[in-house]
Amino acid sequence: MSRSSDSKQQQPPTRRDALVLGAGLAAGIAGLTSVGARAQGAVAPKELRLDHAYYSPTSLVLRRFGWLEEDLAKDGTAVRWVLSAGSNRALEYLNAGSIDIGSTAGLAALLARANGNPIRTPYIFSRPEWTALVVRGDSGIRSLADLKGRRIAATKGTDPYLFLLRALHTVGLKRGDIEHVALQHADGRAALEQGRVDAWAGLDPLMAASELDAGSRLLYRNVGFNTYGFLNVREEFLARHPQTVRRVIAAYERARAWTLANPSDAAKILSEEAKVSLPVALLQVKLRSDFSHPQPSDEHVKALQAAAPILTAEQLVKPGVDLNRTIADLVDTRFAAGLVKA
Missing domain, CATH: 3.40.190.10 (Periplasmic binding protein-like II)
Known part of the structure; x- marks a missing residue:
């Protein structure tokens, strides 16, 4: 069954675009490192806890190469990865304070925020067709x-x-x-x-x-x-460690550039981690994942506004919840500015 014409995805960047992006990100990450958690008295956390998920191929790439560990070690911050089996698990971990950063679907994040989970979304890890x-x-x-x-x-x-x-x-x-x-x-x-x-x-x-x-x-x-892949941060962690969050986003950008330039290799990592065949992983990475719009924007706000009525219609949120306000509180369209090369 084909996709509807009004749901056509935009074409992702070319391999050349990805390589140019990667070169720019290397300089950006170096700049962030020099500022790091020492900037203006900011204190680096002793440990960063974040998830990796089979529905987020770039998280698997980032974990595999250890780029984040290498960067944050300069400030004495250890990195601990936790596997999320689904948005519900990632949101449970965030709400309990078991992780600081977690990967979910956009509408799932909105539902959680509307029901009191104190998270914000400063980065979009993909636009997938991950469900049917x-x-x-x-x-x-x-x-x-x-x-x-x-x-x-x-x-x-x-x-x-x-x-x-x-x-x-x-x-x-x-x-x-x-x-x-x-x-x-x-x-x-x-x-x-x-x-x-x-x-x-x-x-x-x-x-x-x-x-x-x-x-x-x-x-x-x-x-x-299919709502976007949201990288969510606990508000308390974001307020205390904004430089660390920026460095996580910069590392995700490095993983995104590498994935765009090496989709078959990214699929191989997914295949090994998720224990699925390579054809299965290739289908997910090459045909059902769009990595081209990582900067949160009006595009993502409007997508949630279009999806939000289902939460009210099915009584999944408390009566009287202002979902438009909740969306505005959730989607941070400014934090990653300057880090993302769209």
Whole structure:
């Protein structure tokens, strides 16, 4: 099934653009290091805790090469990586103070912020098509309307779950019209392939693996319903250690430039880390990930404004919550200015 014409992604930068970006970032990172946490009395943290996730290929590249550890060691800051299995896990860790920086989908971050999770988003790690509604290859389900009364697996608090709700609304269905089976992403895939659920709101690379390895079929795709990859920071950490956060963003930019210049090698890293085949990883990195718009902007604000009504319609936020205000509080369009080469 093809993507709708109004959901066409913009073309990512060329390999030459990525190499130029990488050269500029090397100088930028050096400048940040010289200022570092010593600037104007800023104090470097003893430890930075951040996540890596299979749905964020650049986080895997950054972790693999140790660029952040090398930079922050100059100020005595250790780096500890924590695996996030989904946006819900990353948001739980952020809310509990278990990590300082975490990777989530944009709409999931908005839902968390609206419900009291004190996070801000100063960087966009990708614009992916990482979720769709998936059925088995031999399923008789052919349309969204056929999902009424069916058992559907989805991980609450994540983009796939919210994608499911938005998709249902397009045909006049609501959450109460299906039987939602709350499973973490990997368990949802297993339940689908074993016939324990009728459909699954998938997440790459698990979704791509189910397609290529198990013959599963994408029932419904809509790249416009896939919200961006948000790199979120606890507000308290951002206030205390802004220079460290800037250096994390600079390191992510280095990983982004490397990924754009070496997509096949980035896919190989994903394949090794997520333990999926190389064709699965290539599908995710080359065909379903757009790394070209890392600077938070009106583009991301408008995407959340378009998606936000589902949170109210399905009573996922408290009555009276001003979602436009919440979006403004969440998306930081200024912090990364000067660090990002769009």
